[in-house]
Amino acid sequence: MSTLYRLVYLSKNRISGGAAHVAAEVQSILAAAQRNNPPLELTGALIFNAGMFAQVLEGPCSAIESTFEKIQQDPRHGDLEVLAYYQTTERAFHHWSMGYFGQSRQGQDLFGHLAKVTGFNTDGLEGTRLFEIIRDIALEEETRAA
Ligand SMILES: Cc1cc2nc3c(=O)[nH]c(=O)nc-3n(C[C@H](O)[C@H](O)[C@H](O)COP(=O)(O)O)c2cc1C
Numbered sequence: 001m002s003t004l005y006r007l008v009y010l011s012k013n014r015i016s017g018g019a020a021h022v023a024a025e026v027q028s029i030l031a032a033a034q035r036n037n038p039p040l041e042l043t044g045a046l047i048f049n050a051g052m053f054a055q056v057l058e059g060p061c062s063a064i065e066s067t068f069e070k071i072q073q074d075p076r077h078g079d080l081e082v083l084a085y086y087q088t089t090e091r092a093f094h095h096w097s098m099g100y101f102g103q104s105r106q107g108q109d110l111f112g113h114l115a116k117v118t119g120f121n122t123d124g125l126e127g128t129r130l131f132e133i134i135r136d137i138a139l140e141e142e143t144r145a146a
Contacts, residue, residue, distance in 0.1 A: 002041075002060040007068060008084040008134075011053045011077040025076055026102065033098030043093045044066060045134050048102035058091050058132055070117065077111050084127020092135045101137050105138040 026027045026048055037043065040063035047054045055071075061062075071124050073078055093099055114125065114133075 004058060004088050005061045005064055006056060006084070006086060006088045006092075006131065007064050007082065008056050008131045009054070009080055009082045010125070010130070011055075011080040013048065013051055013053060013076075014078050015076050026100075029074075029076065030098055030100055036067065037097040043091050043096055043098075043137055045093050045096060045099040045101060047091045047134060047137070048100075054130060054134060056093065056131055058088070058093060071128065074137060082127075083125060086128075092131070093138060095142070096138070099138050099141075101134070105130055 042059035
């Protein structure tokens with residue numbers, strides 16, 4: 001098995017238009033991830049709200065880098081800020097080609113929480129801390145679904 005890496009980033013949502021259009025764009029992002037990520041052995045999680053995306057991608061370094069190249073070019077978001085990119089030993093999101101938690105109460109709360117802890121400025125936010133928050137939301141959702 002190739003060495004496992006994890007990338008954590010934040011970006012600003014640039015999808016404009018009504019709620020139905022926004023929902024359709026998010027669905028199309030998830031469909032791309034569900035189609036493209038499994039053959040590349042990529043797993044991860046995506047959180048979205050009106051203002052921002054937060055994503056964790058985990059898998060082999062070459063797969064993360066080629067996929068992130070595409071993601072960076074995507075006009076549906078901007079001002080990408082990579083908070084962490086590091087080697088790790090275990091996947092946190094092995095059940096998900098791309099888990100989506102934007103609609104969970106905690107997913108929506110995440111940004112309220114981040115705003116509170118960062119004073120509405122995510123500059124000081126640590127990638128590993130953001131990863132832990134997203135992982136906790138995923139665990140809670142998994143427990144709820146079980
Ligand atoms: C926030 C965000 C997250 C995304 N995550 C992924 C992803 O995990 N995997 C992926 O293949 N595409 C992802 N995309 C979509 C890519 O930018 C791109 O549109 C897609 O990979 C193109 O797929 P295609 O080459 O099959 O046409 C994401 C886009 C955004 C805006």
